[in-house]
Amino acid sequence: MNKALGWSILALSALVLARAQAVQRIVVIGDSTVSSYAGSKYPWAGWGQVLVHFFRSGSVEVINDAIGGRSSRSFIEDGHWATTLGKLRSGDILMVQFGHNDRDFSKAERYTDTADYKKYLAQYAREARAKGAHPVFVTPMNMNTWKGSAVREVFTEGANNYRAAMIHAAADAKVPVLDLEKKSKLLMDSCGVAYMAKFQFLGLDPEEYPNYPEGYSDFTHFQEMGALANARMLTEEIARQSQDTILKILAPLLAPTFAVTVRSALPGGDTITRSTRLPEGATVTVKVKPAKGKTFLHWLDESGAIRTGDKRLTYVQDDSDHLFLAVYQGVPVDVERPTPDRLRTRREGNRIRLEGDGILGEVVVRDALGVPRRRFYGSKKILDMDLMDLPAGGYQVSSQGHSATARFVVP
Numbered sequence: 001m002n003k004a005l006g007w008s009i010l011a012l013s014a015l016v017l018a019r020a021q022a023v024q025r026i027v028v029i030g031d032s033t034v035s036s037y038a039g040s041k042y043p044w045a046g047w048g049q050v051l052v053h054f055f056r057s058g059s060v061e062v063i064n065d066a067i068g069g070r071s072s073r074s075f076i077e078d079g080h081w082a083t084t085l086g087k088l089r090s091g092d093i094l095m096v097q098f099g100h101n102d103r104d105f106s107k108a109e110r111y112t113d114t115a116d117y118k119k120y121l122a123q124y125a126r127e128a129r130a131k132g133a134h135p136v137f138v139t140p141m142n143m144n145t146w147k148g149s150a151v152r153e154v155f156t157e158g159a160n161n162y163r164a165a166m167i168h169a170a171a172d173a174k175v176p177v178l179d180l181e182k183k184s185k186l187l188m189d190s191c192g193v194a195y196m197a198k199f200q201f202l203g204l205d206p207e208e209y210p211n212y213p214e215g216y217s218d219f220t221h222f223q224e225m226g227a228l229a230n231a232r233m234l235t236e237e238i239a240r241q242s243q244d245t246i247l248k249i250l251a252p253l254l255a256p257t258f259a260v261t262v263r264s265a266l267p268g269g270d271t272i273t274r275s276t277r278l279p280e281g282a283t284v285t286v287k288v289k290p291a292k293g294k295t296f297l298h299w300l301d302e303s304g305a306i307r308t309g310d311k312r313l314t315y316v317q318d319d320s321d322h323l324f325l326a327v328y329q330g331v332p333v334d335v336e337r338p339t340p341d342r343l344r345t346r347r348e349g350n351r352i353r354l355e356g357d358g359i360l361g362e363v364v365v366r367d368a369l370g371v372p373r374r375r376f377y378g379s380k381k382i383l384d385m386d387l388m389d390l391p392a393g394g395y396q397v398s399s400q401g402h403s404a405t406a407r408f409v410v411p
Helices: 003-022 047-054 080-087 114-130 162-173 180-191 193-200 224-240 247-253
Strands: 024-030 060-064 093-097 134-138 257-264 276-279 283-289 296-301 306-308 312-316 322-328 343-348 351-356 361-366 372-378 382-385 393-399 405-410
Touching (some): 024 047, 024 080, 024 247, 047 060, 047 276, 080 114, 114 134, 114 162, 134 162, 180 224, 180 361, 193 224, 224 247, 224 283, 224 372, 257 283, 306 312, 343 393, 343 405, 351 393, 361 382
Parallel strands (some): 024 060, 024 093, 093 134, 257 322
Antiparallel strands (some): 257 276, 283 312, 296 306, 343 351, 361 393, 393 405
């Protein structure tokens, strides 16, 4: 072999190896709310299936080992943990979410009380660290169960307080926690049971999706948009705890998100997908449940172009903000892009006051890279935010109730 050619091959091999080593591996274990699903199950999805979109392209590899019907105990006893442990490498992040099947006392092969739950969580942390991996615990998100108008937090009830058990186990083992249970409660409080059932959880109308011609009703599992919401909340927790010794590995890798603003030409009566922010590459579904007696015509986008006459619009998110307007027969609409509601910021001492033209709803503060740094909820048009502990730099504020954004600078 030519010596120069040999050195070139060696150099190329070293470069390929260096690039491979630069990709952060995230290994995920959990139950059916985390799992990946085949196209024949669409729109059924778990957060582990869509998590990769929330990180910068090429920066992470997500290995989703979550399996439906497993508890913290049965995942070990069935041999799945041994398989995952065998593939763990030094430097990997191991995300662990169990709880849904642990509390299912009707199935002896799954049920695990909170004392044993803590024991198995400690085992995952201990054995992952022995391989040089970094464990991260994720509290189980809420099911679509309610007491009247209040979310019933089934993972915090009495002897079934799996959230507290996980937090205690994490404190004992010095493992960071992403509190999806509390994050999901805040989301559900703001949306209500009916919206969550049809737009987040797997509550499908007959003929709404080809895979479910007779419809489907499920208050545990998620449509793809629900899975994306869970992954978004999880990564917002990573950004919020970006100084944690483990989560600081992931925080710089988070991808920017872009506004998906959804409006209706009707002043009320219909139900539409709530505005959100999602990363490039995510498959976004925008849909409408028309008001009684009203005939839906089509979706307009921000340019005034008709996107589809179907009640359900699906597209792959790019690196731009988008706006979609539901149009009805006989309801006048300006085909130009609707004027964004205004947001304003004003410094008051060590706080930033945010003022909007309408109810603020969920408020997210992002840094110059688009990484979420803080999250608030504003039930009025004005919100005072203590943000002076943020690093110096420019920040952008978005509000769930507004299509516009505002900016401020921390000196």
